[in-house]
Amino acid sequence: QTVVTQEPSFSVSPGGTVTLTCGLSSGSVSTSYYPNWFQQTPGQAPRTLIYSTNTRSSGVPDRFSGSILGNKAALTITGAQADDESDYYCVLYMGSGLWVFGGGTKLTVL
Amino acid sequence: EVRLLESGGGLVQPGGSLRLSCAASGFTFSSYGMSWVRQAPGKGLEWVSGISESGGDRYYANSVKGRFSISRDNSKNTVYLQMNSLRAEDTAVYFCAKQNFNYHYGMDVWGRGTTVTVSS
Numbered sequence: 001q002t003v004v005t006q007e008p009s010f011s012v013s014p015g016g017t018v019t020l021t022c023g024l025s026s027g028s029v030s031t032s033y034y035p036n037w038f039q040q041t042p043g044q045a046p047r048t049l050i051y052s053t054n055t056r057s058s059g060v061p062d063r064f065s066g067s068i069l070g071n072k073a074a075l076t077i078t079g080a081q082a083d084d085e086s087d088y089y090c091v092l093y094m095g096s097g098l099w100v101f102g103g104g105t106k107l108t109v110l
Numbered sequence: 111e112v113r114l115l116e117s118g119g120g121l122v123q124p125g126g127s128l129r130l131s132c133a134a135s136g137f138t139f140s141s142y143g144m145s146w147v148r149q150a151p152g153k154g155l156e157w158v159s160g161i162s163e164s165g166g167d168r169y170y171a172n173s174v175k176g177r178f179s180i181s182r183d184n185s186k187n188t189v190y191l192q193m194n195s196l197r198a199e200d201t202a203v204y205f206c207a208k209q210n211f212n213y214h215y216g217m218d219v220w221g222r223g224t225t226v227t228v229s230s
Protein backbone atom coordinates (compact mmCIF):
# COMPACT_ATOMS: atom_id res chain seq x y z
CA GLN A 1 0.00 0.00 0.00
CA THR A 2 1.57 3.25 -1.17
CA VAL A 3 1.45 6.07 1.35
CA VAL A 4 1.99 9.67 0.32
CA THR A 5 3.50 11.68 3.16
CA GLN A 6 3.13 15.36 4.05
CA GLU A 7 4.04 17.36 7.12
CA PRO A 8 0.92 17.48 9.34
CA SER A 9 1.48 21.13 10.15
CA PHE A 10 3.76 24.03 9.41
CA SER A 11 3.93 27.67 10.38
CA VAL A 12 5.33 30.68 8.59
CA SER A 13 5.64 34.34 9.46
CA PRO A 14 3.88 36.93 7.31
CA GLY A 15 6.18 37.80 4.43
CA GLY A 16 8.24 34.68 4.97
CA THR A 17 8.95 31.69 2.79
CA VAL A 18 7.85 28.14 3.46
CA THR A 19 8.41 24.88 1.62
CA LEU A 20 5.96 22.02 2.06
CA THR A 21 6.93 18.55 0.88
CA CYS A 22 5.25 15.48 -0.53
CA GLY A 23 7.02 12.15 -0.30
CA LEU A 24 6.50 8.43 -0.60
CA SER A 25 6.63 5.89 2.20
CA SER A 26 8.84 3.86 -0.09
CA GLY A 27 10.82 5.36 -2.92
CA SER A 28 11.35 8.79 -4.41
CA VAL A 29 8.95 11.23 -6.00
CA SER A 30 9.93 12.25 -9.52
CA THR A 31 8.27 14.21 -12.31
CA SER A 32 6.83 10.88 -13.48
CA TYR A 33 4.37 11.12 -10.59
CA TYR A 34 3.06 14.45 -11.97
CA PRO A 35 2.60 15.94 -8.49
CA ASN A 36 -0.28 18.34 -8.01
CA TRP A 37 -0.82 20.77 -5.16
CA PHE A 38 -4.14 22.05 -3.85
CA GLN A 39 -5.19 24.65 -1.33
CA GLN A 40 -8.32 24.20 0.77
CA THR A 41 -9.94 26.34 3.43
CA PRO A 42 -12.55 24.84 5.78
CA GLY A 43 -15.91 24.24 4.15
CA GLN A 44 -14.64 25.06 0.69
CA ALA A 45 -13.74 23.05 -2.37
CA PRO A 46 -10.05 22.50 -3.11
CA ARG A 47 -8.32 24.95 -5.42
CA THR A 48 -5.64 23.71 -7.79
CA LEU A 49 -2.34 25.57 -7.35
CA ILE A 50 0.20 23.46 -9.23
CA TYR A 51 -0.08 20.56 -11.67
CA SER A 52 2.50 18.36 -13.33
CA THR A 53 5.20 19.23 -10.78
CA ASN A 54 5.68 22.93 -11.48
CA THR A 55 2.97 24.39 -13.72
CA ARG A 56 0.82 27.00 -12.02
CA SER A 57 -2.90 26.70 -12.56
CA SER A 58 -4.69 29.65 -14.13
CA GLY A 59 -4.88 32.66 -11.85
CA VAL A 60 -2.44 31.34 -9.25
CA PRO A 61 0.08 34.01 -8.21
CA ASP A 62 3.76 33.35 -8.81
CA ARG A 63 4.33 33.33 -5.05
CA PHE A 64 3.42 29.66 -5.35
CA SER A 65 5.90 27.38 -7.07
CA GLY A 66 6.35 23.64 -7.40
CA SER A 67 9.49 21.57 -7.76
CA ILE A 68 11.25 18.34 -6.95
CA LEU A 69 13.60 18.70 -3.98
CA GLY A 70 15.71 15.66 -3.35
CA ASN A 71 13.36 12.71 -3.28
CA LYS A 72 10.17 14.70 -2.69
CA ALA A 73 7.83 17.05 -4.47
CA ALA A 74 7.79 20.51 -2.97
CA LEU A 75 5.48 23.51 -2.83
CA THR A 76 7.18 26.79 -1.97
CA ILE A 77 5.23 29.85 -0.91
CA THR A 78 7.16 33.10 -0.87
CA GLY A 79 5.94 36.32 0.73
CA ALA A 80 3.37 34.46 2.81
CA GLN A 81 0.12 36.30 3.40
CA ALA A 82 -2.56 35.87 6.02
CA ASP A 83 -4.97 34.35 3.53
CA ASP A 84 -2.43 31.63 2.68
CA GLU A 85 -3.46 30.05 5.99
CA SER A 86 -5.11 26.87 4.67
CA ASP A 87 -4.75 23.15 4.30
CA TYR A 88 -2.46 22.08 1.47
CA TYR A 89 -2.72 18.71 -0.23
CA CYS A 90 -0.53 16.98 -2.76
CA VAL A 91 -1.58 14.13 -5.03
CA LEU A 92 0.62 11.76 -6.99
CA TYR A 93 -0.16 9.81 -10.14
CA MET A 94 0.53 6.11 -9.57
CA GLY A 95 -0.07 5.04 -13.16
CA SER A 96 -2.97 3.04 -14.60
CA GLY A 97 -5.28 5.96 -13.95
CA LEU A 98 -4.80 5.90 -10.18
CA TRP A 99 -4.09 8.84 -7.87
CA VAL A 100 -3.12 8.94 -4.20
CA PHE A 101 -3.44 12.01 -1.98
CA GLY A 102 -1.17 12.92 0.86
CA GLY A 103 -2.67 13.50 4.28
CA GLY A 104 -2.42 17.28 3.96
CA THR A 105 -0.47 20.03 5.72
CA LYS A 106 -2.18 22.63 7.88
CA LEU A 107 -0.33 25.90 7.30
CA THR A 108 -0.51 28.61 9.90
CA VAL A 109 0.59 32.16 9.13
CA LEU A 110 1.60 33.96 12.32
CA GLU B 111 -16.33 29.99 -17.12
CA VAL B 112 -15.78 26.33 -16.24
CA ARG B 113 -18.38 25.07 -13.79
CA LEU B 114 -19.04 21.74 -12.13
CA LEU B 115 -22.22 21.16 -10.15
CA GLU B 116 -22.63 18.00 -8.10
CA SER B 117 -25.97 16.64 -6.98
CA GLY B 118 -27.54 13.47 -5.66
CA GLY B 119 -26.09 13.36 -2.16
CA GLY B 120 -28.20 12.57 0.87
CA LEU B 121 -28.80 10.23 3.77
CA VAL B 122 -28.77 6.52 2.99
CA GLN B 123 -28.77 3.40 5.16
CA PRO B 124 -25.79 1.05 5.27
CA GLY B 125 -25.99 -1.35 2.36
CA GLY B 126 -27.99 1.12 0.31
CA SER B 127 -27.26 2.81 -3.01
CA LEU B 128 -26.97 6.34 -4.29
CA ARG B 129 -26.11 7.91 -7.63
CA LEU B 130 -24.20 11.17 -7.75
CA SER B 131 -24.23 13.44 -10.78
CA CYS B 132 -21.86 16.18 -11.85
CA ALA B 133 -23.10 18.59 -14.51
CA ALA B 134 -20.33 20.38 -16.39
CA SER B 135 -20.38 23.61 -18.36
CA GLY B 136 -17.99 26.12 -19.85
CA PHE B 137 -15.68 23.66 -21.61
CA THR B 138 -15.76 20.87 -24.21
CA PHE B 139 -16.74 18.12 -21.80
CA SER B 140 -16.04 15.24 -24.17
CA SER B 141 -12.37 16.27 -24.41
CA TYR B 142 -11.48 15.83 -20.74
CA GLY B 143 -11.21 13.07 -18.22
CA MET B 144 -13.03 13.48 -14.92
CA SER B 145 -12.55 12.33 -11.35
CA TRP B 146 -14.46 11.97 -8.12
CA VAL B 147 -12.67 12.85 -4.88
CA ARG B 148 -14.15 12.59 -1.40
CA GLN B 149 -13.47 14.05 2.01
CA ALA B 150 -14.75 12.42 5.18
CA PRO B 151 -15.68 14.77 8.04
CA GLY B 152 -12.51 16.29 9.50
CA LYS B 153 -10.28 14.21 7.23
CA GLY B 154 -8.17 14.71 4.13
CA LEU B 155 -8.92 14.26 0.46
CA GLU B 156 -9.22 10.78 -1.05
CA TRP B 157 -9.30 10.10 -4.79
CA VAL B 158 -12.18 7.73 -5.49
CA SER B 159 -12.56 7.20 -9.22
CA GLY B 160 -11.63 8.55 -12.64
CA ILE B 161 -12.83 8.21 -16.21
CA SER B 162 -11.28 8.98 -19.58
CA GLU B 163 -12.73 11.45 -22.10
CA SER B 164 -14.63 8.79 -24.00
CA GLY B 165 -15.62 6.78 -20.96
CA GLY B 166 -13.76 3.77 -22.28
CA ASP B 167 -11.28 3.71 -19.39
CA ARG B 168 -12.47 3.73 -15.79
CA TYR B 169 -10.34 3.70 -12.66
CA TYR B 170 -11.11 3.06 -9.00
CA ALA B 171 -9.45 3.29 -5.62
CA ASN B 172 -9.15 -0.03 -3.86
CA SER B 173 -11.52 1.21 -1.14
CA VAL B 174 -14.45 1.41 -3.58
CA LYS B 175 -13.58 -1.11 -6.29
CA GLY B 176 -16.46 -3.49 -6.89
CA ARG B 177 -18.97 -1.23 -5.13
CA PHE B 178 -18.78 2.07 -7.04
CA SER B 179 -19.12 2.62 -10.77
CA ILE B 180 -18.21 5.75 -12.70
CA SER B 181 -19.79 6.65 -16.04
CA ARG B 182 -20.39 9.66 -18.23
CA ASP B 183 -22.87 10.92 -20.80
CA ASN B 184 -21.07 13.27 -23.15
CA SER B 185 -24.36 14.29 -24.76
CA LYS B 186 -25.50 15.62 -21.38
CA ASN B 187 -22.12 16.92 -20.19
CA THR B 188 -22.52 14.87 -17.05
CA VAL B 189 -20.43 12.38 -15.12
CA TYR B 190 -21.97 9.97 -12.63
CA LEU B 191 -20.89 7.94 -9.63
CA GLN B 192 -23.08 4.97 -8.83
CA MET B 193 -22.46 3.92 -5.24
CA ASN B 194 -23.69 0.53 -4.05
CA SER B 195 -23.26 -1.43 -0.82
CA LEU B 196 -22.60 1.79 1.02
CA ARG B 197 -20.81 1.73 4.36
CA ALA B 198 -20.51 4.20 7.19
CA GLU B 199 -16.96 4.94 6.09
CA ASP B 200 -18.26 6.20 2.74
CA THR B 201 -19.75 9.19 4.56
CA ALA B 202 -18.07 12.22 3.01
CA VAL B 203 -18.38 15.26 0.82
CA TYR B 204 -17.93 14.07 -2.77
CA PHE B 205 -16.24 16.47 -5.16
CA CYS B 206 -16.25 16.23 -8.91
CA ALA B 207 -13.05 17.40 -10.61
CA LYS B 208 -12.14 18.07 -14.23
CA GLN B 209 -8.85 16.54 -15.23
CA ASN B 210 -6.25 18.60 -17.03
CA PHE B 211 -5.77 18.35 -20.81
CA ASN B 212 -3.85 15.15 -20.17
CA TYR B 213 -5.46 12.91 -17.56
CA HIS B 214 -2.17 12.23 -15.82
CA TYR B 215 -1.43 15.94 -15.39
CA GLY B 216 -4.01 16.02 -12.62
CA MET B 217 -7.12 17.79 -11.44
CA ASP B 218 -7.87 21.20 -12.80
CA VAL B 219 -11.23 22.59 -11.68
CA TRP B 220 -13.38 21.43 -8.80
CA GLY B 221 -17.05 21.48 -8.00
CA ARG B 222 -18.40 22.50 -4.60
CA GLY B 223 -19.29 18.98 -3.59
CA THR B 224 -22.32 17.02 -2.46
CA THR B 225 -22.67 15.40 0.95
CA VAL B 226 -23.29 11.69 1.40
CA THR B 227 -24.20 10.38 4.83
CA VAL B 228 -24.41 6.64 5.42
CA SER B 229 -26.21 5.93 8.66
CA SER B 230 -29.08 3.94 10.06
